[in-house]
């Protein structure tokens with residue numbers, strides 16, 4: 001692949017970076033390596049937010065197109081991103097909503113077991129603990145090995161645990177960056193007749209995903225990180241065959257057939273939509289979804305496979321750097337297939353290293369005792385090399 005001299009990026013990324021993030025070329029600009037916390041909204045998304053702010057200030061100028069067609073496009077784009085149909089997408093305002101949908105709508109009975117690795121983000125733990133307490137089911141957390149989930153042990157547990165009913169995982173760990181093989185877990189779940197739910201927020205946007213190939217039943221994903229969208233944008237995927245079997249655990253007023261007719265609302269017919277809109281809670285933040293549409297369209301234009309290749313190469317760079325700097329430990333697995341964009345390092349002095357990075361304008365975070373760097377498609381190898389060098393005093 002040819003790279004642009006100016007940016008050390010492939011030409012399509014260099015051009016998009018110049019248009020969407022002009023501030024990144026300012027003298028002394030920050031090096032933004034914190035997508036695992038909060039994504040950088042592209043200029044076209046920021047423009048959508050500004051457009052809506054103006055429209056809400058002068059609401060007489062709002063048109064029908066500013067409402068439901070925006071949400072319809074969000075469902076279509078989210079579906080395209082994960083190889084689903086728009087009928088399988090419910091728009092939500094955070095990942096947590098989709099995880100609660102999974103935990104409270106999927107069948108679970110006394111004695112059943114839900115498997116997950118230890119070290120999950122709390123949003124993917126608390127809903128299951130509460131549902132388990134209410135039903136008499138059990139959540140079994142499998143121990144980590146060297147800080148990362150042991151996939152073989154998870155597959156073994158799925159195959160052999162006498163009461164396994166479901167598996168709930170994060171695709172990519174929020175702190176170690178370990179990526180699970182969703183297709184392998186999905187196949188094991190299918191073989192066992194167990195349902196399979198995924199928190200995809202730390203993977204989607206850095207990696208492509210095909211939910212059908214992975215055999216996922218319910219997926220929840222916030223768009224505020226790797227998908228570079230506003231807070232308050234997220235979606236849940238519910239596999240088509242499951243949609244009509246699940247009753248919404250929290251009930252929206254526009255979740256039923258005919259609810260678009262705002263002239264006749266007081267018939268109260270419990271006639272849930274036959275698609276995943278039955279799980280939505282309207283009113284949704286139109287301005288935020290309008291901006292999300294811009295970000296998802298950009299990501300699809302750039303090509304998720306090309307983005308993943310760039311991020312994988314930055315990961316390779318981190319592995320090579322750690323090999324040359326034995327004081328710093330890489331917690332993230334070294335193999336490309338087992339990592340995404342979250343890279344976790346343990347330097348001898350985590351707090352001091354974090355302070356050094358901050359002083360140099362390298363935006364990052366510290367999670368579970370690790371310095372977490374999370375670069376994206378516009379991170380140049382040169383800028384990433386400078387950040388890596390700051391990890392070693």
Ligand SMILES: Cc1ncc(COP(=O)(O)O)c(C=O)c1O
Nearest residue numbers: 094095096121123170174201222
């Ligand atoms: C794995 C994971 N799940 C969920 C969340 C957040 O969920 P929500 O979108 O509900 O705030 C985060 C990060 O904040 C996360 O890293």
